[in-house]
Amino acid sequence: MTRLEGLDAARYLAFCGMVLVNFRIAAEVAPGTGWASTLIDALEGRAAALFVVLAGIGVSLSRIAAGLLLRRAAFLFALxxxxxxxxxxxxxxxxxxxxxxxxxxxxxxxGLLWTGALGIVAAAFVAVSLFNYDAGWDWESLTYSDLWNLPGFLRNTVFNGWHPVLPWAAFLLIGMAIGRSDLRTLCIQHRLILWGLAAALAALIPQYLPQDPELALYFGTESIPPGPFYILAGTGTACVTIGLTLKLWPVIERLRIGRFLTAPGRQALTLYVAHILIGMGALDAFDLLDGSLSAPQIVAIALGFCALCSIYAVIWQKIFPRGPLEGLMRRVTEPGRTG
Incomplete structure (x- = not known):
């Protein structure tokens, strides 16, 4: 199967969005109303959702065996x-x-994948109704008090962490369902754009309807807590982004900038870890993780870092077929495979 390079480009865009959001979190930048804060707010929860939807598409397109997928899961969990x-x-x-x-x-x-995704979202809604979503959290400092003991870790992982299985696993199943389609055709690309836009707009409707104040947050489109309308909004924006990158890919290629999007997109795992070790490490080395930066400064730093990542990835790809961590994962999970 010919690689859909537009998906690699979308993965790089998802990475860039996550860098913007995570740099702001790490640097403790106060919320604001300017263009930079608005941009980061718009990406919060959406970039990571796109990342997971793309992972689901990749699972479908690769036709990966269950055993290999589980070995990769074990590698990623340890990392x-x-x-x-x-x-x-x-x-x-x-x-x-x-x-x-x-x-x-x-x-x-x-059909079963969509049903499974709906079931996960419904289970998450029931869990929030029955249990205390605030358990473990200090929302002022965004720290989790009992993350490193078993009950707290399980609660955080399944129920109320940054990206809990309930309901975030729904994004993967949705991506797998999308990956069953022929993404090369303009018809499917147009459907992704139009249906994705419709879903993103529909997710906003509950905000303009009378509702119980205690449920208002959960019926919003914020990623914390991740309610059903957040899943709808995240799915919608992911579909629009994927549809547009696939549809516009011929134009991007003619502009000769495609490799600067695809090369880093194929090293998303390596770059994700790098933005924490190197990107945040550099901010810490210069004592910039103390809330002293403004939102526009974070945007400039994050985009500069993403540009450097792109240049690195293009150079690396000329020498090696895979990124460092991608190659390591292949060696660990597929020890008998060469090439």
């Missing part, structure tokens, strides 16, 4: 646990558990 010692908002260990859910649906038809 994520190490990463959490540096950055508690890590997504990799969550990502691993989404793959475990996805392994149970590898042979499912699109």
């Amino acid at each position: 994520g646990m190490v990463n959490m010692t540096i950055f508690e908002a890590d997504i990799l260990h969550f990502y691993a558990l989404y793959f475990v859910v996805g392994a149970a649906f590898l042979t499912a038809r699109p």
